[in-house]
Structure formats: structure tokens, C-alpha cells
Amino acid sequence: MKDIIPRKIDPLDHQKESLGEKFRRNNPTETPYAVDSVIYSHAKTHELADFITKHNFINKIVFNLGLFSILILSATFIIISLSIASEIYRFKDSVMSSGYKGMRYLELAKNNLSSFDLEKSSLYFKKSLEEFNNADNKFSKAKLITAPASVIPFASKYEKNAENMIIIGKNISKIGIEVTDFARQNPNSKNDPKETIYKIESRLPQIMQELDKIDISLSKIDTNILDNNIAPKVEKMKVVFPKIKKYVALGNQLSLQLPTITGLAQEKNYLLIFQNNNEMRGTGGFIGSFGILKMKDAEIKDFYVDDIYKLDNPYSKAVAAGKAIYVAPPLPMNPASTGNWALRDSNLDPDFSKTAKNIISFYKTETKYAENNKYPERIDGIISVTPTVLEKILKITGPIKLDDYGITINSGNLLETLQIEVEAGKDKQDSKNPKTILGNIKDKLVTKISSLNTQETKQLLFSMLEMIDEKHMLIYSTDNEIQKIADALNWTGKIDNKPNDDFLMVVNNNFGGGKSSLKVNEDLQQEIIIKEDGSIIKNLTITREHTSDYLYKYYDPWAKREMWLVGINKNYIKIYTPNGSRLIKAEGFENKIDIYNEDGKTVFGSEFSLAPKEKKTAQISYELPFKINPDNNIAKYSLITQKQPGSLGSKLKTIIKIPDGMVTRSFGGNIEKKQESFNGILSTDLFFYLTYSNKNH
Structure with missing residues (x-):
């Protein structure tokens, strides 16, 4: 959001000034400010970190879950309230002063x-609440004095606006008091995490009540x-x-689940x-390692990391021996090269x-055959991370x-060093677990x-x-219940399935190691072409470029041959x-287009591999x-473009062509620049969405 910038009011410019400016000119002890503010979609996250950073590791987690949306509220409404401060108290200087x-x-x-x-x-x-209470009292008295004027519709509207903004100010102040007083009661790591969780549960319903009052007053302005x-x-x-x-409501729901999440009632295995x-x-990305995190009484009781082959190899041996059921891998995997699905x-x-669900199913099956099985049978949840997360932390x-590794x-x-060490480093040369380094x-x-x-x-954070x-x-x-909340917060990587929305998600699978x-x-x-009859044709162009040479040649002591760490991208x-989308044509792919249904979508698939320094383009129309x-007479087109998890982000260009004789009426969505091309x-x-209609409509 933009900074709040002080602007001195010109005392000579009386004729154009508002009543708010007049009040400030006549009250020089009050610092005059003009406020310009804009709310950005991600502003809510930046108040959160300021709040929880004085707590220990577990309490940070607790506060993140329980107070996330409360802090959203403070910054957003304070800024908006400041923006309209000069307009809401036009009746009496005394009311204006308190407001x-x-x-x-x-x-x-x-x-x-x-x-x-x-x-x-x-x-x-607390001082702001006191002043808004004063303004409320003075305003009530002012309404009695000016009651005859209030029957005039124009004056009545101003009165209602002022009254509702006073209510909003009071409730913002109450929420602020709740948040800060709660934080001040938990200043260090000596607090019992269980007590913290129960306090969050007890306070959030009051926050919701204040929000409801703000909602009602805001709607009346x-x-x-x-x-x-x-x-x-x-x-x-x-x-x-x-x-x-x-989000505050979701935070309230999530707070009710904190005893479950943090293992207060029962130890949790993640x-x-x-x-x-x-x-x-x-x-x-390829699942090369896994870990177990155990929580009890809101504390981490155990945390270890292991090689995925500690589970996959014994399971594959059991399948080969007929002790476990063979499960064929799904397309496009080749059973001849990959063996059983694992x-x-x-x-x-x-x-x-x-x-x-697949991951948990395989985990439960494979741990039955693991050597020196130390893994918990019950899994309560999964947390997935990519190396990009570790890079951010570092x-x-x-x-x-x-x-130990020099x-x-x-x-x-991180990536190259870690991968070379895992593929051909000290532990592998000594026939030890090559993923030991991850635990270190x-x-x-x-x-x-x-x-x-x-x-x-x-x-x-x-x-x-x-x-x-x-x-x-x-x-x-x-x-x-926890999964529903995580879905609503968009934490679960769920594919969107809204009816009658256009949808695109391009997913790459790198096979061959x-x-x-x-x-x-x-x-x-x-390129989206909307025809006069409302039918829609999409032309999708995909350009992929391998930017690297062959890199990091090493000798694998287990495979007993030389290999390239970075080589052909077999994709x-x-x-x-x-x-239900219908393929029109496709070109530039290596093989014919496979067409099948998955996740409620029609999927077009094909090989699209690259050698180092190679660049290819493919097109598909449907x-x-x-x-x-x-x-x-108003038509609406909506588009959801989802990102593949783990991707660093593809470049995306979108062009929307509406029928001739039509004109765009409105735009919406979470893109920064709203127009037909972005x-x-x-x-x-x-x-993203846009509406359009006939030029003459």
C-alpha cells in the first residue's frame, strides 16, 4: 500500500476547502494530513509477520494459524478509515474533533x-475507541438538536454516513485492542502452547461479532x-x-482445529x-526423500528424514517374490523400464x-515390507516441499x-551440490544411504x-x-474439516472445476532421471477466439527451450557407469x-496426441523432449x-489458468478476441492489468473475466 504522506493545507485556499479541512485549519494543534491509500491483494500477509515474530517456534505456528485473518483486518480498515476521515463528520465541529x-x-x-x-x-x-465513543455520544446529541433538518433526505444521508462510519471506527478499535492485548500476554517462549491455543479459540468469536457490525454499517454507507x-x-x-x-471466518474455523492439528488430544504423525x-x-517433482514429523501437546516430538528407496526397494522385492500385489504404473510411464508402480x-x-491419497496408500503398503520398520502406521497429514523452499530459507x-562432507x-x-553428493558422493561410494546428507x-x-x-x-514467514x-x-x-479449510485457503493444490469457465493448466513430467x-x-x-454464436476456439502455442549444456558428468558407483547430471530433458x-473440449489440430509434438479424462478435465498429452541447447515450439487448437x-444482452467470458506445483513459473501471454461489432464492458480477476490482452x-x-455486448446496447 502507498505510504501515508503528510500534506500541509494552504490556509489561503478557503473557498475550495471541505468542512474537514476547515476544521483542521481552525484546530492547528491537530496535525493536518491528507491520505491516499490503495489496498493490494497480498497486503494482508505483511501485517501478520510483524505480529508473531516475538514468539517461540511452536507459538509462531500457533499464531500464524489462529491470528492470520485478524491482522489482515487492522491494516486494511485503518487505512480505509483514514482515507475518508475528512468526510464523515460534517455536522458539528465537536463531533468532527472526536472523530x-x-x-x-x-x-x-x-x-x-x-x-x-x-x-x-x-x-x-484504546484512545481511538475512547474518541469514537465520544464522537458517538456527541453525534447522538447533535441529532436531537438537528432533528428537523434530518427529515431532509440529503441531510439524512449525511447523518447516516457519519453514524455508520463511527460504528466502523469503534469496532476497528475493539479488534485492535483484542489483537494487541492478546499478543502482549504472550511475550516470550515460556507460555504453554496449549494455553495459547485455547485463548485464540476464546477470542475469535468476539472478533467475528465486531466484523458483523462493520459489515452492516459498511453496507449502509x-x-x-x-x-x-x-x-x-x-x-x-x-x-x-x-x-x-x-478469511477471518476461516481463521476462526482453523483455530477450533488447532488442538487436533498440534496433537493436544492425540499425537499426530505428518x-x-x-x-x-x-x-x-x-x-x-520426483519424490526422492520423505520425512516423519511427530507432534504431541503442541510440541515437535520427533523429526527425521529418509531415502524413498528405503520403502520402495523392499516393496518391489516383495512384488517380485509374489508377496505383494503388482500395480501397473499409469500412462505415460512404461512398466518395462519402471517396474511396478511405487x-x-x-x-x-x-x-x-x-x-x-495415493501417497498415503503406497506409504501404508510399503512400510509393511520395510526393514527395521520405525515408521508410524497412521498418517494424519502430508506436507510437501520442493528445493525452492530450502533455497528461500538459506x-x-x-x-x-x-x-563431514567437506x-x-x-x-x-544447493541443487547442484546436493544432487552431485547424492548421486556420486561420499555416502554412495561407501555403500551407505546417499540421502544421509539431508538429515545433516x-x-x-x-x-x-x-x-x-x-x-x-x-x-x-x-x-x-x-x-x-x-x-x-x-x-x-x-x-x-481441516482439509476443507485448507482447500478454502488454496493450500492443497486442488484443480479448479467451476462449470462454464475456460480452464488451462500445462503440466510437465520429466522421466528418465x-x-x-x-x-x-x-x-x-x-489465443481465445469467441465467435458470434458464442462458441470458443483456443489456439495454444507452447515454446520450450533447454538453456543448458550437458553438465556435471560423474561416475555412479552403483550403476557402474558415467552419467550426466544435466542432460536430455525427457518430458x-x-x-x-x-x-469435453474437442481437438481440432496439433503440430510440433513428438507423437500423436493422447486424449483422456483426468480430474474432471479433458487432457491432451504427448512427448515433448529437449536436448541441451535445443528449442522447440508446438501448437494445439481445440x-x-x-x-x-x-x-x-451482456455476455461474460471467464478464464482460470492454474500453475503446476513446483514450477518456477512459465511466461504467459493471453489474447482474447470478442466477436466483431461487440465492445468490452468490464474486466475482473486477479491480474494486474485488466484488458483483452495481458x-x-x-x-x-x-x-480473469470480461463482459461484452453489442456496441449499440
Whole structure:
């Protein structure tokens, strides 16, 4: 959001000034401010980190889950309230004085909350509430005095606006008091996590009540009589508020699940899946390692990392011996080269909410045959991460020195250094577990994270929120209620299935073991042609370029041959489209187009491999299974473009062509520049829509 910039009011310019400006001119002890503010979609996350950074590791997790949406609220409404401060108290200077002081105290509270001074922030929230209560009392008296004037519709509208803004100011202040007082009661790591969780549960219902009051008052504000500079901000607030309220409600629901999530009632076992996005698969990358995280009484009781082949190899031997049932791998995998389907390949479906069930099923089957089985039988949830997450963490913690291996890893060399060590390093040469190094890295990282200062912890939190948003971290819970909340927060990598929306998701699967996916750049261009009869044709152009040479030749002591770490990108591409889409033509792919249904979508698939330094382009055209039917002569086209988990983001260009004789009426969605053509990096899921009608309509 933009900074709040002080602007001195010219005392000579009396004729154009508003009543609010007149009040400030006549009250020089009050600092005059003009406010210009804009709410961005991600602003809610930046207040959160300021709040929780003074707590220990477990309490940070608890606060993140329980107070996420409360902090969204403070920053958003304080800024909007400040934006309309000069317009809401036009009746009596005494009412204006209290209202303006209330707004100023809210600004001071917000500034101190941002700088993490909870004492001062709490004080100013309480002062703002006091002033809004004063304004409310004075306003009630003023209404009695001006009762004859209030029957005039125009004056009555101003009165109602002022009354509702006072109510909003009071309830913002109450929420601020709840947040800051709660934080001040938990200033260090000595607090019992269980007590913290129960306090969150008890306070959130009160927050919801204050939100309901704000919602009602906001809906009653008439923006038609507000200043032209202020009315759009209030209209934006009306649009944004339901989303904010939704997230607060989800936070409330999530807080009720905290005892379950953190193992207060029963110990919880979480399966960690490490997906190597340098060897892309449906939900992020080849599963080369896994871990077990055990929680009891809101504390981590055990945490270890292991090689995926500790489960896959004994299982495959059991299948070969006829002791376990053979399961054929799904297309496009070749059973002749991969053998039976196993945990390492269980993530070809890009919908993680479905893939997670496959992962748990394979885990439960394979642990039965594991040697020295130390793994818990019950799994309560899955947390999936890619190496990109570790790179982000290392940027904050700094490098890690691994004396046993004689190497130092940092955010710049993590992937290549780690992969060379795993494929041909010390442990593999000694016939030991080549993934042992991951456990050493885990121990070092935990130590470094626990010693981060406040600013570094804030940066870490921001990075993790970004990683969730970009699907480098995915969540799954076996508890249906928790999973529903995670779905609503878009944490589960679920494929969207809204009816009558256009849809695109391009998914790459790197087979053959080559660690080359992050060396390939991908450009997508989708041209959407809407015909006069409402039918839709899409022309999709995919350009992929392998930017690397052959790199890192090594001798594999187990395979007993030389290999390239970075070589041919042996790739199978899957294009997810609305269910029932009809293929028109395709060119540039290696083989014929496979057509099948998956995740409620029609999928077009084919091989699309690249040698080092090679660049290829392919095109595919298809017709969508529905037509656009105008409603009251207004037609609407909607598009959802989803990002593959683990991808660093393809370049995306979208061109929409509406029928001749039609004109675009409106745009919407989460893209920054709303027009018929737009481009950018597909780092998160995108939603876009436009409406159009006849020029003469």
C-alpha cells in the first residue's frame, strides 16, 4: 500500500476547502494530513509477520494459524478509515474533533503495530475507541438538536454516513485492542502452547461479532454523496471486505482445529514429501526423500528424514517374490523400464488433494515390507516441499557448512551440490544411504532457524507464505474439516472445476532421471477466439527451450557407469482443458496426441523432449465444450489458468478476441492489468473475466 504522506493545507485556499479541512485549519494543534491509500491483494500477509515474530517456534505456528485473518483486518480498515476521515463528520465541529482524533489514534496504532511496539499500539487503539465513543455520544446529541433538518433526505444521508462510519471506527478499535492485548500476554517462549491455543479459540468469536457490525454499517454507507476522491476507496472497501471476512471466518474455523492439528488430544504423525522440481512431476517433482514429523501437546516430538528407496526397494522385492500385489504404473510411464508402480512415482496427478491419497496408500503398503520398520502406521497429514523452499530459507539463514562432507551449501549452489553428493558422493561410494546428507542439513537448518532475530524471522514467514502461494509447499489432511479449510485457503493444490469457465493448466513430467527441468524455459501463448454464436476456439502455442549444456558428468558407483547430471530433458506434457473440449489440430509434438479424462478435465498429452541447447515450439487448437449465452444482452467470458506445483513459473501471454461489432464492458480477476490482452509470469493461479455486448446496447 502507498505510504501515508503528510500534506500541509494552504490556509489561503478557503473557498475550495471541505468542512474537514476547515476544521483542521481552525484546530492547528491537530496535525493536518491528507491520505491516499490503495489496498493490494497480498497486503494482508505483511501485517501478520510483524505480529508473531516475538514468539517461540511452536507459538509462531500457533499464531500464524489462529491470528492470520485478524491482522489482515487492522491494516486494511485503518487505512480505509483514514482515507475518508475528512468526510464523515460534517455536522458539528465537536463531533468532527472526536472523530478526527479517533482516526489519528488509529493511524498511530497501526504505525506502532507495524513497528511491533505492542504497548503503544494497544494504548492508541484504546484512545481511538475512547474518541469514537465520544464522537458517538456527541453525534447522538447533535441529532436531537438537528432533528428537523434530518427529515431532509440529503441531510439524512449525511447523518447516516457519519453514524455508520463511527460504528466502523469503534469496532476497528475493539479488534485492535483484542489483537494487541492478546499478543502482549504472550511475550516470550515460556507460555504453554496449549494455553495459547485455547485463548485464540476464546477470542475469535468476539472478533467475528465486531466484523458483523462493520459489515452492516459498511453496507449502509452511501458513496454517492462522498467526495469523488474518496467514494472509489469506499467502494473498493465494500468489494474487499467480504473476502477479508471470509478469511477471518476461516481463521476462526482453523483455530477450533488447532488442538487436533498440534496433537493436544492425540499425537499426530505428518508425512513430509520432498519433491525435486529439477525432475518435474505432476505435483512438483520426483519424490526422492520423505520425512516423519511427530507432534504431541503442541510440541515437535520427533523429526527425521529418509531415502524413498528405503520403502520402495523392499516393496518391489516383495512384488517380485509374489508377496505383494503388482500395480501397473499409469500412462505415460512404461512398466518395462519402471517396474511396478511405487511411492516415488505416485505424484503424476497434478491435483495434490488426490495425489496425497495415493501417497498415503503406497506409504501404508510399503512400510509393511520395510526393514527395521520405525515408521508410524497412521498418517494424519502430508506436507510437501520442493528445493525452492530450502533455497528461500538459506537466503535468510546464510550458508550451511557440512564438515563431514567437506562442502558448504548456500541458496545459489544447493541443487547442484546436493544432487552431485547424492548421486556420486561420499555416502554412495561407501555403500551407505546417499540421502544421509539431508538429515545433516535438516539438523543444521533447525539450529539456524531457532536463532533468527526478529527481522529475519519476519522474512522467513513472508517467504513461506510466498512458497505456499506459489505451490512450492502443499498441505493435505486426513481430517475432513481441516482439509476443507485448507482447500478454502488454496493450500492443497486442488484443480479448479467451476462449470462454464475456460480452464488451462500445462503440466510437465520429466522421466528418465535427468535433473534438467529447471534449465528449461517455457513460454505459453493462448489465443481465445469467441465467435458470434458464442462458441470458443483456443489456439495454444507452447515454446520450450533447454538453456543448458550437458553438465556435471560423474561416475555412479552403483550403476557402474558415467552419467550426466544435466542432460536430455525427457518430458511428457499434459494440457488440461475444460471437460469435453474437442481437438481440432496439433503440430510440433513428438507423437500423436493422447486424449483422456483426468480430474474432471479433458487432457491432451504427448512427448515433448529437449536436448541441451535445443528449442522447440508446438501448437494445439481445440474447441471448448460450451458456448457463451448472453444474459440481458451482456455476455461474460471467464478464464482460470492454474500453475503446476513446483514450477518456477512459465511466461504467459493471453489474447482474447470478442466477436466483431461487440465492445468490452468490464474486466475482473486477479491480474494486474485488466484488458483483452495481458502477459506475465505464471507464478500463481490466475483468474480473469470480461463482459461484452453489442456496441449499440
